[in-house]
Amino acid sequence: MAAKGRTQNAVARLFAHWRGAVAIVAFVLVWQILGTMSSTFGGKIPTPTQVTQTFFASFVDDPRYWRNWAASFERVLWGFGFAQLFGIPLGIALGLSRTTEEIVFPVFEVLRPIPPLAWVPVSILFWPTHEASIIFITFIGAFFVIVINVFDGIRHIPERYFWLATSLGATPWRIFLRIVLPAVIPSVAVGMTLGIAITWDVLVAAEMIAGDLGLGRLTWEGYVSNTPEIVIVGMISIGIAGYLSARIVDYIEARLMPWAQHDPKFRGRR
């Protein structure tokens, strides 16, 4: 009974958003028209139909395409994972220890504005394998974001919590477990959501510049071979992959903070 009501609700909402659907349809139509027109001028813009055809003809059944998916996802996983692994403790350390902050933060702030891709040559020089150098770049992208968010989150823990815990006789370790860690979770969630988008962005570019496999590489090959259809297939694949990753991160966030679904206060800080 309840399920039926939910479906009805979903359908109703879909219909209510007709304007959005109109916009998307209009976009595709304009694209189609531009594409058809351009072929009379020298054939540059592929139409949506051409792209779809190319996709179903050459990509869906080609295992190499799916291996590109796997390669990109793997790199994202490693880079993102390491960023959390190193970034969260550093953020906590910066937040809890004034001394650490005063020593490390200035250097950190000087390095932060350097775009991750500017690290590519250094990364290639340093790391023994291609894979490692690409993963390092994605790591850089997510690392700074997570550190800043965790640091910010800890700085905003009201001091009273610490005073209260100490007056109740808590040891530093307990304070860490019971006050610091829970406060960090929303910031980690925000950092992860921002980080995953940056990670994909960085990865795609890194692959274009220096990769041998992966969705970014695929897009680049389309460019090099002057086949825009492949470029667009690549772009859309990347878009879908990025979207899926974001959904996965959302899911993790929901598991970490089940209470946040209903309380806007816990949305964390940018």
Next chain:
Amino acid sequence: MLSAIVNRRVGLMVFGFAAAFVLWYASVKWLPFPAFRRLPDPVGVLQEWLSRDPAYGISVFTADYYVHILYSTYRATTAFALAVVLGVPLGIMMGWKTTVREYSDALLTLLRPIPPLAWVPLAILLFPGTEPAVIFVVFLVAFYATTLNTWVGVRAIDVAYFRAALCLGARPVDVLRDVIIPGAMPSIFTGLQIAMGAAWFSLVAGEMIAARYGLGYVIWEAYNLIQYPTIVIGMVTLGFVGYVCSALIRVAGDRLMRWHQKNIGAVRG
């Protein structure tokens, strides 16, 4: 008392930089790992950067250095300006009028997951030349950040302000000028700073892939020509220039929003 604290801060900061420097030098020169050996060392970088006759042609004394900086800055600021001019009004309309939002929301959400840099190859294929292509990609990034933050900023304005203005007899143009723009200002400026940062970030990628001047190009060329110290010069310059641009925006925002600074406690939320 205060001077002691300030001294401590400065002291520790200097210590931090010094330690980083030493670590960098030590790891490049003394660590027995070949990976580290390949990296340029800080002393070499500094020498190159400050030399009147640099081995690889880029230092504070060469005109080329500034030409590259100019190119990069020009691209970043052009794309940024375009993004602001288009993004802020769109963001305002999206936040203000539900119909506008409904038309644009679905489209933007659909296109958003595609990383801006994924547009680079397409842009190069479609635009007549690399310069417009690179600017286009940078524009896209900045545009998204600006529009989104503006939209959020408008939505976040407490509805009571709108109602108060209407009660007092405000017409739509008054509401726009007196409630929406000042109310969304803080968010807009945050968005602008983010947009600026994002613009530099994609600019570098664009330049590395496809340009002939600019700091991204410098870095990539230096790598290809085995001019390693120049790589670092490029990186540091990038960081610095990008930071300055963001800081300029922040300062501009602070001046435009004196009221924000002066309010000792939030009047509302």
Next chain:
Amino acid sequence: MRSVASAPATAVNGAVTIDAVGKVYGETVVALEDCSLEIAAGEFLALVGPSGCGKSTLLNILAGFDHPTRGTVTLDGAPLASADRAAHPGPDRIVVFQEGALFPWKTVLDNVTYGLKVQRQTAPEEARARALDMLARCGGLDRVAHQFPGQISSGMQRRVELVRALINDPKMLLLDEPFRAMDTVSKGRMHQHLLDIHAQFPKTVFFITHDLEEAILLADTVAVMTTRPGRIRSRVAVDLPRPRHARMIASERFVALKEQLIAAVHEEALKAFERGERELA
């Protein structure tokens, strides 16, 4: 911008008739039902009732932020709101909000002159002069005319908001629990300020509150709303003499009125509570 049809036939200014007003949200949520109330010109009416009973909904309808699904509201004989008429807020009835809505990005003076400015009927110099005059008369607020709202105390903010409303010479003032977020001492001072201001600039006032003492102290009439769906269940005339002051709270008559109101509100609150329990069960 709608213009209120001025009604020269009636000598009153600010008389409101709420006639069988109903408000339904969606298909099922009945906020108001058959709500009727007459407010005489210049009357200070306080509306009390349990939480969530629809007081704010009624205020929103009066203010023009929302429109009723049934019934009509007239102001000085002219129609103000009805089911087939889109809601239009305007300077004939101005709202002072619960948590204050002074524009934080404008100075006090610019806030106060805002209504005159956007109505485009007063020259800026005259508007400024009038604003400073009124601010001075409402407790020397002209001192802070060039400060931002964030720099002055909340009591002062509330007073400035009142001045901002009154300078437009509205027919009615709508106050939605304006002092709810204030501590006892500030609240007491605000009561005195409001009584002073009301004495200087008498208008019809529609005042929503939870605080029964506040209602009796300030109002000419206290109306009690039932729990949801809201209806006016009773009216109590407050026959305490004006000018009022805080000492009256201890007087016999005050206490009697309070007991009368407590009984009425308590009954409604209990009904709401029981219904809430049933809905959860």
